[in-house]
Amino acid sequence: MRPLLSSDASMQHIYSDPTFQLACDQFQLVADYINIPTALRDRLMFPKRSITVAVPVRMDDGTVRVFQGYRVQHHLSMGPTKGGTRFSPSVTIGEVAALAMWMSWKCALAGLPYGGAKGGVQCDPRTLSPIELERVSRRYMQEMIPFIGPRTDIMGPDMGTNEKVMAWFMDTYSAHQGHSVPEIVTGKPLSIGGTYGRRESTGRGVVYLIERAAHIINLKLVGGTAVIQGFGNVGSIVARGLAYKNGMKVVAVSDVSGAYRNEAGIDIRAAEKYATQHGSLEGFPDVETFSPDELLTIPCDVLVPAAISGVIHGKNADQIQCRILAEAANGPTTVEADKIFFERWQDVFVIPDILCNAGGVIVSYFEWVQSLQSFFWRETEVVDRLFRVLEQSFIAVIKRAKEEKMPHRIAAMAIGVEKVMRARTDRGLFP
Numbered sequence: 001m002r003p004l005l006s007s008d009a010s011m012q013h014i015y016s017d018p019t020f021q022l023a024c025d026q027f028q029l030v031a032d033y034i035n036i037p038t039a040l041r042d043r044l045m046f047p048k049r050s051i052t053v054a055v056p057v058r059m060d061d062g063t064v065r066v067f068q069g070y071r072v073q074h075h076l077s078m079g080p081t082k083g084g085t086r087f088s089p090s091v092t093i094g095e096v097a098a099l100a101m102w103m104s105w106k107c108a109l110a111g112l113p114y115g116g117a118k119g120g121v122q123c124d125p126r127t128l129s130p131i132e133l134e135r136v137s138r139r140y141m142q143e144m145i146p147f148i149g150p151r152t153d154i155m156g157p158d159m160g161t162n163e164k165v166m167a168w169f170m171d172t173y174s175a176h177q178g179h180s181v182p183e184i185v186t187g188k189p190l191s192i193g194g195t196y197g198r199r200e201s202t203g204r205g206v207v208y209l210i211e212r213a214a215h216i217i218n219l220k221l222v223g224g225t226a227v228i229q230g231f232g233n234v235g236s237i238v239a240r241g242l243a244y245k246n247g248m249k250v251v252a253v254s255d256v257s258g259a260y261r262n263e264a265g266i267d268i269r270a271a272e273k274y275a276t277q278h279g280s281l282e283g284f285p286d287v288e289t290f291s292p293d294e295l296l297t298i299p300c301d302v303l304v305p306a307a308i309s310g311v312i313h314g315k316n317a318d319q320i321q322c323r324i325l326a327e328a329a330n331g332p333t334t335v336e337a338d339k340i341f342f343e344r345w346q347d348v349f350v351i352p353d354i355l356c357n358a359g360g361v362i363v364s365y366f367e368w369v370q371s372l373q374s375f376f377w378r379e380t381e382v383v384d385r386l387f388r389v390l391e392q393s394f395i396a397v398i399k400r401a402k403e404e405k406m407p408h409r410i411a412a413m414a415i416g417v418e419k420v421m422r423a424r425t426d427r428g429l430f431p
Contacts, residue, residue, distance in 0.1 A: 014050070017094020019309050023101045025335040030413040033406060036421065044421060047097050048115070049073040053143040055121055057135045069140045071119040073153055074100040077423040080151050081117035082107060082361060082368075084158030084187075087136070087165075091120035098309075102330055103361065105416030106354040110393050112365045115420075117153050119144070125160045126279075137165045141172040148173075150183040150372070156364050157187040159232075163199075167192060183371035186364035195367035196379035197386070198360075203237025204383065205359020205390055206328045206351075207245065210238075210302055212394055213324050213349050222247035225300040227322070229292075230307030231255040231281060234328050234357070236272050238304050243268045252298050254307070257282035259292040297321060305332035312337045320348065327353035333409075342407045352409040354416060355393055362389050 027045050036044070055067040070093050073081040083103045096118045103116025121140050125133055147153065157166055166188040173184045182193030190196070197204070214221050226242045228235045231253045242248040249265035257280035260266070266287060274284050281287075296303065296312060299321040305311055306328035312320065314336030325341070325348050327333060332353065333341070341350055363386055370376050377385075393412075401411035 015046075015094040015097045017092050017098065019098040019331060020094040020101075022310060022331050022334055023098035026331075026338075026409070026413065027101070027417070029335060029338075030410055030417055033410050034414050034418065036417070040421065040424075043424065044075075044417065045101070047072045047074045047100060048076055049147070050093060050097065051144070051147050052093060053140070055136060055139050055143060057132065057139055059132055060129050067136060067140075068122040069120070069143060070096045070122075071117065071144055071147060071153070072097045072100040073115065073117045073147075074104045075115040075420060075424070076152075077420065077427055078108070078115055079113035080115070080149075081153045082112070082114040082156070082186075082364065083117035083119065083153075084156045085119035085121070085140075085161055085165075085169075086158035087121050087123050087125045087160030089122060089124040091122050096120050099330055102354055104420055105413050106358050106361060108416035108419035109354055109397075109412055110358050110362055110389055112361065114361070114365065117155075118158075119155060120158075133165070134168055137161075137168040138172045141169045142176070145173060145176055148184070150181060150368075154183070154364075154368055155185045156360075163187060163189045163194065166194075183368055186367040186371075188367075193367075193371045193376075195363060195370055195377070195382060197382040198363050198367055199233065200237050201363035201382075201386060202234045202328070202357050202360035203241065205362070205386060206234065206238045206304065206306075206326055206356055207241035208359075208387055208390055209351050209356055209394060210242070210304075210324055210326050211246065212391070213326070213351055214302075216398070217323065217349050219301060219323050221301070224248045224302065226250045226302040226304065227252045227295060227298050227300045228304045228306060229254050229295055229311065230305070230329065231271065231275060232306070234360075235304065235306035236268070236275070238306060238326075238328060239266075239268045240272070242302065248302065251300065252295055253281070254292050254295050255281050259290050259295045260284060260287040261290060261298070262287045302326060305329050308332070310334055314340065317341060318344075322348060324349045324351065326351045327356045329353065330357065338407070338409060345407060350408050352397075352412045355390075355397055355408075355412045358393065359386055359390065362386055 051071045053069040055069045099118035100116045107114040166185045188194040252261035297319040303322035309331035312333040317337035317340040
C-alpha cells in the first residue's frame with residue numbers, strides 16, 4: 001500500500017485509518033493518471049479543517065458521559081461544504097476525513113457548488129434512550145456552531161441519524177441564532193422545510209444508474225437476479241426498485257444480523273415491514289441463512305454493496321460474479337480490487353461510488369436551495385431534476401472512460417478532482 005504523500009508525519013498520524021488510506025490511494029492513482037503536480041497533491045488531498053469536540057451528556061441514570069465528536073471540512077474553494085453526520089461506535093477522525101474527501105469529488109462530479117464534509121459522534125444510538133439521543137444530538141450541534149453555517153457547512157443525515165436528529169440539529173442552531181434557519185441542515189422533516197424525495201433519493205439514484213448501465217451493456221433486467229449487501233435505508237429502496245419496477249429477483253440480502261437468501265426471490269415488501277418492526281431481518285421467514293462472507297460472491301446480474309467500505313478487496317474481487325457492480329456504499333472497493341476489475345472491464349460494469357450514490361447529496365442540494373428561497377417543489381420536480389443531474393454525470397463518465405480508455409472509477413474521480421483543482425488554482429494561495 002502506497003504511503004501518504006505528505007512531508008508532515010503528524011498529518012499521517014492524525015488521519016491514521018484504513019478508510020482514509022483507501023481514499024488517499026484512490027486519489028494518488030487518479031493523480032498519476034491526470035498528471036497532477038506533486039506540489040499540489042497534498043493541498044488537494046488533506047482536509048481544509050478538522051474539528052474534534054467533547055460531547056458531555058447527562059444520561060438517564062444521572063451520570064455524565066463524554067462522547068467524542070468530529071467534523072471534517074475537506075475544501076471550501078467552490079462554496080460551503082456539505083456532508084452527513086453519523087452516530088456510530090466505530091467512527092474515527094480518519095474515517096470522517098475519508099468520507100469528506102469522497103464527498104468533494106462526488107459534489108464536483110455532479111456539478112454542485114459544494115466542498116465535501118462529514119461528521120460523526122462516537123456512540124451507539126441503539127443503546128441510547130430517545131432522551132439521551134436528543135441530548136447527544138443537541139450537544140454535538142451546540143459544540144459545532146462556531147464552525148458551521150448555511151454558507152459554511154451544511155449537515156445532513158448518515159448512518160445512525162435520521163430526520164428527527166436533523167430536526168434537533170436545526171432547532172439547536174436556530175435557537176442560538178434567534179430565528180429559524182432551516183437551511184443549516186438537509187434531510188429534515190417536511191414540516192420544517194424538508195424536501196419531498198430526500199429519504200428515497202440515494203436508492204432511487206442507484207436504481208436509475210443500474211437501468212442506464214443495463215441499457216449500455218444490453219442486459220435485460222426483467223427476470224434477472226440481484227444481491228444486496230446492506231438492507232438499510234438505501235439498500236431496501238434499491239431492492240424495492242429492482243424487484244417491483246424492473247422485475248428482478250432479489251435472491252440475497254444482508255444486514256447487521258446476518259445474510260439471507262431465497263433462490264426464488266425474497267419478498268422485499270415483507271422484508272422491509274419485518275425489519276421495521278424487529279430492527280433487523282433476524283428471524284425473517286422463508287429465507288435461508290448463510291455466512292455473510294459468501295454474499296458478495298453469489299452469481300447474479302446486479303451486485304449492490306450498500307453497507308460499509310473495503311468489503312471488496314484483493315482476495316475476493318476475482319470471485320465476484322456479477323454483470324453490474326453498483327457501489328451504493330462509500331468506498332466498498334479497495335485499490336487492490338480495482339486493479340482486478342480494471343482487467344475485467346468487459347465482464348463487470350462498475351458504477352463507482354461517487355457517481356452511484358450521488359442521489360442523496362443532489363437532492364440535499366435541492367433541499368438547501370428550497371430552504372434558502374422558501375420556495376418548495378413538488379416530488380415530481382425533485383425526481384425529474386435528480387435524474388437529469390445523474391444522467392449528465394453518467395454520460396460524462398462513460399464518455400471520458402471510452403475516449404481515454406480508462407476505468408469508470410478513474411474517469412469519475414478525474415472529472416471531480418480536476419474541477420476542484422481548477423477552483424483551487426484559479427483562487428490561488430492566500431499569502
